[in-house]
Amino acid sequence: MNSIDQVRPGPDTFDDADLERIVNGWLGDFERALSTGDPQRVASLIEEDGNWRDLLAFTWHLTPRVGAPEIAEVLAARQAAVGAHGIRVSPNRTPPKRVNRLGRECIEAIFEFETKVGRGDGVLRLVADSTGQYKAWVISTSLQELRGFEETIGRNRPSGAAYSRNFGGDNWEDARRKAVLYEDKDPTVLVVGGAQAGLAIAARLNQIGVDTLVVEKWPRIGDSWRERYHSLALHNSIHVNNLPYMPFPPTWPNYIPKDMLGLWFEFYAQVMEINHWTNTEFTKGDWDADAKCWTAMLKTADGSERTLRPRHIVFANGVSSYPLRPDIPGLDTFKGDVVHSEGFDSGAPYAGKKAIIIGTGSSGNDIALDLHSFKCHTTLVQRGSSTVVSIEPSAKLNYALYDENPSVEDCDLLASAVTPPLLIKGYQAAVKRMMELDKEMIDGLEGIGFKFDVGEDRTGHQMKYRRRGGGYNLDAGSSELMIKGEIDLLQNDNIERFCAEGALLKDGSIVPADVIVLATGYYPQGELVRRALGDEMADRIGQIWGQDEEGELANMYKRTPQDGVWFIAGSLTQARIYSKYMALQIKAIEEGLVDVNPLD
Numbered sequence: 308m309n310s311i312d313q314v315r316p317g318p319d320t321f322d323d324a325d326l327e328r329i330v331n332g333w334l335g336d337f338e339r340a341l342s343t344g345d346p347q348r349v350a351s352l353i354e355e356d357g358n359w360r361d362l363l364a365f366t367w368h369l370t371p372r373v374g375a376p377e378i379a380e381v382l383a384a385r386q387a388a389v390g391a392h393g394i395r396v397s398p399n400r401t402p403p404k405r406v407n408r409l410g411r412e413c414i415e416a417i418f419e420f421e422t423k424v425g426r427g428d429g430v431l432r433l434v435a436d437s438t439g440q441y442k443a444w445v446i447s448t449s450l451q452e453l454r455g456f457e458e459t460i461g462r463n464r465p466s467g468a469a470y471s472r473n474f475g476g477d478n479w480e481d482a483r484r485k486a487v488l489y490e491d492k493d494p495t496v497l498v499v500g501g502a503q504a505g506l507a508i509a510a511r512l513n514q515i516g517v518d519t520l521v522v523e524k525w526p527r528i529g530d531s532w533r534e535r536y537h538s539l540a541l542h543n544s545i546h547v548n549n550l551p552y553m554p555f556p557p558t559w560p561n562y563i564p565k566d567m568l569g570l571w572f573e574f575y576a577q578v579m580e581i582n583h584w585t586n587t588e589f590t591k592g593d594w595d596a597d598a599k600c601w602t603a604m605l606k607t608a609d610g611s612e613r614t615l616r617p618r619h620i621v622f623a624n625g626v627s628s629y630p631l632r633p634d635i636p637g638l639d640t641f642k643g644d645v646v647h648s649e650g651f652d653s654g655a656p657y658a659g660k661k662a663i664i665i666g667t668g669s670s671g672n673d674i675a676l677d678l679h680s681f682k683c684h685t686t687l688v689q690r691g692s693s694t695v696v697s698i699e700p701s702a703k704l705n706y707a708l709y710d711e712n713p714s715v716e717d718c719d720l721l722a723s724a725v726t727p728p729l730l731i732k733g734y735q736a737a738v739k740r741m742m743e744l745d746k747e748m749i750d751g752l753e754g755i756g757f758k759f760d761v762g763e764d765r766t767g768h769q770m771k772y773r774r775r776g777g778g779y780n781l782d783a784g785s786s787e788l789m790i791k792g793e794i795d796l797l798q799n800d801n802i803e804r805f806c807a808e809g810a811l812l813k814d815g816s817i818v819p820a821d822v823i824v825l826a827t828g829y830y831p832q833g834e835l836v837r838r839a840l841g842d843e844m845a846d847r848i849g850q851i852w853g854q855d856e857e858g859e860l861a862n863m864y865k866r867t868p869q870d871g872v873w874f875i876a877g878s879l880t881q882a883r884i885y886s887k888y889m890a891l892q893i894k895a896i897e898e899g900l901v902d903v904n905p906l907d
């Protein structure tokens with residue numbers, strides 16, 4: 308019997324104090340079991356097919372495990388080195404509550420603990436077995452801070468006295484101007500790419516004292532969004548999209564327009580004191596295995612080259628890097644404009660004209676909407692099948708957790724507790740509901756011959772994004788226009804080839820066009836690695852993004868097979884959540900705190 312069996316009231320009558328007592332009882336048993344180092348004792352507290360995700364605290368890696376024996380084996384083996392203790396319900400977080408997750412009634416709690424090197428938080432979901440004993444269905448353990456290297460925030464914020472009392476010395480502006488020059492020093496970390504992922508990791512590293520420089524190809528931070536097409540707004544709502552430390556103003560719109568977000572990025576880089584060079588491209592890197600640092604070549608604004616020797620390179624160059632232009636028969640004979648979606652600005656120059664868009668992902672569909680709004684006769688060409696999800700209400704379902712809870716920090720912790728099998732189950736449940744909500748749209752699309760799918764295992768657009776970075780449309784209204792016939796749909800199978808006037812169909816007719824837009828996607832993030840670090844290094848690192856053998860995103864946010872190479876990308880939510888863990892890993896490596904190489 309464990310100590311929580313002593314709580315007598317039935318589940319329906321539990322009040323908040325009962326829930327806290329149950330959870331603290333389980334956590335106490337868990338700590339005692341850990342301290343024995345006996346895997347069987349640890350396993351006895353976990354459901355047979357329970358789930359554990361460790362974010363650094365025990366394994367210095369993002370480690371999912373499913374099954375009580377597998378989970379207990381790692382926890383028990385690592386406890387002596389980790390020294391987890393003081394495990395208890397977090398007094399400053401959302402208190403334990405009864406929830407239904409994936410159709411299961413459970414008690415959900417956020418707990419905290421200490422380790423030899425720092426402080427951690429975790430998520431626990433308890434379910435009662437047939438004997439009434441509570442066991443962990445889900446548990447996560449996340450390192451939150453390193454002792455002695457806490458973030459300089461809140462009570463820990465810098466005093467600022469150094470600037471105001473340093474008469475005759477550097478004030479803040481002087482110090483910032485000097486810091487960014489890197490005249491007589493190298494940054495510890497070079498971040499390639501100054502969009503959301505690059506800014507998030509740089510902001511995090513700054514707060515724990517890791518000298519970081521961001522380089523960005525575009526002339527201004529934020530151009531990565533400004534230079535996207537004219538009518539673009541974010542596809543998910545504002546409350547999930549904060550960058551670390553700074554929420555958006557409460558006056559801002561729910562779906563942020565791209566130029567507003569670009570402006571925010573530029574402002575963020577300044578106020579978060581992020582050292583950055585714009586108009587600067589990272590072109591080449593060589594690893595010095597003896598010195599354990601990189602020789603990084605940068606092409607700067609005036610065309611000159613600059614060499615830096617950082618110890619780490621963080622690739623934040625985007626899941627979508629270089630535009631992908633597939634070989635399309637006859638396209639070279641087309642006499643109108645051919646533009647990749649990356650370079651498409653606005654439909655205005657094509658007002659009253661004709662356009663063909665190749666590709667039915669979000670970019671293709673949004674560009675179709677834009678062209679249509681300028682009364683351009685628009686045809687979308689579909690190649691493979693696509694997932695289509697309405698932005699509202701359906702796409703919001705994946706972020707429903709964030710509507711439950713006032714604290715983004717708590718939601719981020721809950722979101723990151725999920726193991727890959729549970730993620731898949733969650734997406735499958737969401738897809739089922741989305742298909743009910745979007746039934747009319749899906750039926751309409753299929754009625755006009757649109758090839759619709761919800762992914763190989765019915766996990767919809769979210770797993771498509773994780774597996775291949777595309778293959779879906781978050782629908783902003785183009786589907787309805789296609790169904791009404793205001794935007795035409797053409798199946799690629801019906802096209803013989805492209806010709807001077809447009810698309811020559813197999814029946815001999817021509818779909819005329821003044822412009823062809825290639826909404827055909829991008830090379831993956833690893834393309835820059837291959838181009839800049841060479842084939843040998845790219846092969847050593849292996850797959851980037853997509854699922855690895857454990858179902859996690861391959862080589863993302865965690866140590867890779869090459870020392871000093873890191874990858875971060877994804878949505879604003881992913882950038883916010885995982886920049887924290889990436890920064891902690893880099894700091895721990897720099898301070899010699901990591902006692903195990905998770906890849907050995």
Ligand SMILES: Cc1cc2nc3c(=O)[nH]c(=O)nc-3n(C[C@H](O)[C@H](O)[C@H](O)COP(=O)(O)OP(=O)(O)OC[C@H]3O[C@@H](n4cnc5c(N)ncnc54)[C@H](O)[C@@H]3O)c2cc1C
Nearest residue numbers: 500502503504524531541542543588589624625876878879
């Ligand atoms: C239509 C549309 C709507 C979207 N809506 C949302 C949404 O609502 N919410 C959300 O979270 N996401 C949304 N996304 C997805 C999101 O924008 C992307 O995932 C995001 O751009 C990824 O950010 P990132 O920082 O990883 O990469 P990117 O934004 O691709 O930035 C990479 C940066 O690296 C720079 N770079 C690349 N190579 C080099 C080099 N060699 N040297 C220097 N700099 C380099 C690039 O110039 C670029 O600025 C949307 C995307 C699209 C297209």
